[in-house]
Amino acid sequence: MAFHWTAIPRFIPQLLAGAQLTLLITLAAMALGIAIGAAMAAGRVSRFRVLRLLAGLYVEFIRNTPALLQIFILFFGMPSLGLRMSAVTAGSIALGLNASAYLAEIFRAGLNGVPAGSREAAIALSFSRLHMLAYVTTPLAMRAAWPAFCNLVISILLASSLLSAISVYELTGITNDISTKTFLTFEVYSIAALFYVALNIAVSLLLALTGRLLFPPQSR
Amino acid sequence: MIEVKGVSKSYGAHEVLRQVSLEVEPGQVVAIIGPSGSGKSTFLRMLNGLEGFNGGSIRIDGHDLSVPRELQQVRRQVGMVFQQFNLFPHLTVGRNVTIAQRLVLKESKAAAEKRARRLLDRVELSEKWGSYPSQLSGGQQQRVAIARALAMEPKVMLFDEATSALDPELVGEVLDVMRSLASEGMTMLVVTHEMGFARNVADRVLFMDGGRIVADGPPGRLLDNPEDERLIQFLRRIGNHERSDPTPVSGAQPA
């Protein structure tokens, strides 16, 4: 068995394009996930029972079904309801919904991590509810949720490879494609793995840096 | 200044305050003592609406606490200092002292910072402007918390065991600030285990037990010639002894 590493460089541009799409999908999924996840977290701590129940059902349903199945529902299932989307769109939305369930839990844990004393101090200083939310609860909850949030970004980035199953040419999809056309199976998959590692390191570093700026260690 | 009439408070079947009434004149410094669980914190927290109450009425500077709209007015005029300081951990000292001025009083940035600098100067922490609470000692944090409360220019200051969480050697610096506030005529309600403070600074001492104000009078009479049997026992338990030292900085804690 001989490897043909020298054949790899000409596929690098394609792999880079795939990596770029992987990042874009992750970004879109996280944006959608944050919006829905925040709403669901608010639902789960709401004083209305119905909202708590609905948000709870949503979170449990998503966390107890495979992400791949969710992607299939969005891409193959939605057209029969008259909603036709490109594979990238459907896949990103599916991944965003998936992320939202985990984010709802992460945000809720963050809310529980807000020191009760800080909230009491804000009340005693006669903050309005909105001011308390904006200046005390949210920043302290974000700070508490940050490590789990960073982990989730990496999970979603890795899970975006599932979109290859609906022929999205993100990093894994494009690698499949090169592999079937060239039979350089081991070589291209190994290189793709390295790409994932590099992506995750870069994203982790960026998040760590952001975390240090947003939440300086001395402000804990 | 403060007018409490027949106020009660229950948690479920547990009656924490029973028919408490109290009038406090402007400028009066009232020390509240009593065993743990007697309702001191609950009583203090009611005075700025951190706890609701069942029955009775509370008026502070003419504002009726049971009227939701007046509650915000009251909170602006009542500063509260907590046992655990409760500074905002994510904000610098300067921001801790300016934020409520900016958000609640709608002060300009310059005015808020000017007042904050003056107050931090007063508690001798002006050099800590850019520090975060976690970078300060407990005594420093509590002094910032006092400055933060004073920044709202309150008419009444409530202290709930403000020195109980401090290492003994840091108690004095906080008591000094409280003492100087008292001497400037601030109306103060001070829940404390510092008998020296109650004796030397307070105009009046309240002894609470079982959700009632059991004894109420000038410190000399209450602490030196107690009549109530429960008060006598309480004072004995915490080791109240004759002390006329004007600056008692002992950190002696009750058992």
Ligand SMILES: Nc1ncnc2c1ncn2[C@@H]1O[C@H](COP(=O)(O)OP(=O)(O)O)[C@@H](O)[C@H]1O
């Ligand atoms: N949130 C609460 N729920 C139930 N019971 C409470 C609550 N807060 C205080 N209590 C009870 O009320 C009583 C008085 O408490 P507190 O006012 O903290 O007393 P103190 O400050 O004098 O130690 C205690 O028996 C305490 O257990």
Ligand SMILES: [Mg+2]
């Ligand atoms: Mg207490």
